[in-house]
Amino acid sequence: MSNQEDDQRLTKAERKEQARLEREEIQRKQSSRKRNRTMMIIGGLVLIAVVIGGVVLLGGNNDGPTGASPLPSGVTLPPPESLPGIMQTPPPWSNNVDQLAERLAQLFLPQLNDQAGALHHHVRLWVFVDGQPVVVPGNIGLSPQAASPLHTHDTTGTVHVESADPEFQPVLGQFMDVWGLYFTPTCLGDACTEGDRALRVFVDGQEYSGDPTLLPLTDESAVVITMGTTDQLPNPMPDSFTFGTQA
Numbered sequence: 001m002s003n004q005e006d007d008q009r010l011t012k013a014e015r016k017e018q019a020r021l022e023r024e025e026i027q028r029k030q031s032s033r034k035r036n037r038t039m040m041i042i043g044g045l046v047l048i049a050v051v052i053g054g055v056v057l058l059g060g061n062n063d064g065p066t067g068a069s070p071l072p073s074g075v076t077l078p079p080p081e082s083l084p085g086i087m088q089t090p091p092p093w094s095n096n097v098d099q100l101a102e103r104l105a106q107l108f109l110p111q112l113n114d115q116a117g118a119l120h121h122h123v124r125l126w127v128f129v130d131g132q133p134v135v136v137p138g139n140i141g142l143s144p145q146a147a148s149p150l151h152t153h154d155t156t157g158t159v160h161v162e163s164a165d166p167e168f169q170p171v172l173g174q175f176m177d178v179w180g181l182y183f184t185p186t187c188l189g190d191a192c193t194e195g196d197r198a199l200r201v202f203v204d205g206q207e208y209s210g211d212p213t214l215l216p217l218t219d220e221s222a223v224v225i226t227m228g229t230t231d232q233l234p235n236p237m238p239d240s241f242t243f244g245t246q247a
Contacts, residue, residue: 113164121219131232173213205239
């Protein structure tokens with residue numbers, strides 16, 4: 001007997017009940033598909049969140065304000081062009097202390113302290129532009145209105161690190177920001193890397209391959225900043241804290 005004949009033998013109430021059961025089955029299947037789609041969407045969002053979280057944990061410390069460079073401590077260097085009184089000019093450069101207090105307010109350095117128990121060490125800094133030595137002025141970071149834990153006293157290029165925080169780990173970019181001299185991984189003053197005329201930084205006679213703004217200023221290191229061609233590099237290259245001084 002055919003299904004059509006079976007349907008004809010059903011009462012009106014039975015056909016109505018059958019139709020209701022069929023509708024419920026269709027709705028059940030639709031609900032199941034909707035739940036599956038929802039679970040897939042939620043699973044995808046969870047996966048994306050996990051991936052983003054991993055990126056933040058592994059590389060998030062490398063992010064900061066636009067143009068900023070991250071420090072090992074998690075503090076960031078501000079974009080140098082944002083600092084008051086920044087010098088984007090050719091050498092020679094002054095000690096540039098007129099707006100020192102305003103710059104220090106943006107650098108969040110520890111307090112200057114040269115007393116016993118504080119951090120106190122020294123770094124020698126040389127600067128060459130197109131093969132010519134540039135004087136590192138005295139009293140960088142020192143003025144009647146403000147004082148930085150990174151500073152100079154004379155024109156020997158000796159950078160004094162005198163910090164109230166004995167755990168302070170200064171980097172070259174912080175000293176250059178205190179000075180107010182425009183300094184990035186590719187630029188110095190008014191000049192930026194172009195072809196073989198490039199910014200190069202050396203530590204104890206060896207070229208530094210990392211971000212020069214993050215170069216650690218360790219005790220009695222010899223730091224050389226050059227802007228020029230390879231033929232214009234100083235020869236001999238300063239390679240020690242005592243280089244060029246008389247025994």
